[in-house]
Amino acid sequence: MTFKIGQRVSGRVTGIQPYGAFVSLGGHRQGLIHISECHCGYVKDIHDYLKVNQEVNVVVLDIDEFTGKISLSLRCLERLDTENVPSEHQRHHYWTNHRVAIGFKPIADRLTGWKTEATQRLNDQQASR
Numbered sequence: 001m002t003f004k005i006g007q008r009v010s011g012r013v014t015g016i017q018p019y020g021a022f023v024s025l026g027g028h029r030q031g032l033i034h035i036s037e038c039h040c041g042y043v044k045d046i047h048d049y050l051k052v053n054q055e056v057n058v059v060v061l062d063i064d065e066f067t068g069k070i071s072l073s074l075r076c077l078e079r080l081d082t083e084n085v086p087s088e089h090q091r092h093h094y095w096t097n098h099r100v101a102i103g104f105k106p107i108a109d110r111l112t113g114w115k116t117e118a119t120q121r122l123n124d125q126q127a128s129r
Contacts, residue, residue, distance in 0.1 A: 003060050013054045021050045031070035
């Protein structure tokens with residue numbers, strides 16, 4: 001079977017290490033679910049989420065073209081499942097304060113100073129040569 005990035009596949013957990021779980025995908029192919037791809041959020045112990053011989057549905061994250069190693073994710077499927085949750089039950093994380101509409105004004109206000117500083121540093125470097 002050929003695998004593609006983004007493809008959903010099923011497999012069986014064959015081994016668990018502190019850093020992740022190995023999954024048999026059939027036909028002598030194996031992938032790894034890194035501990036960070038087991039669950040959304042912090043995972044202290046991978047054994048809380050996966051067991052050996054457990055059947056899992058995963059998403060192919062990456063395929064190394066030289067070694068053929070396949071990176072898998074359970075977390076991607078969790079995120080896909082939350083899309084069907086009503087919006088009032090979803091938690092949104094904003095990197096900025098979404099109630100303040102300042103846009104790019106802080107960057108625009110500092111841009112002239114940054115350009116002057118960069119030009120000065122460039123001139124200093126050229127002068128020291």
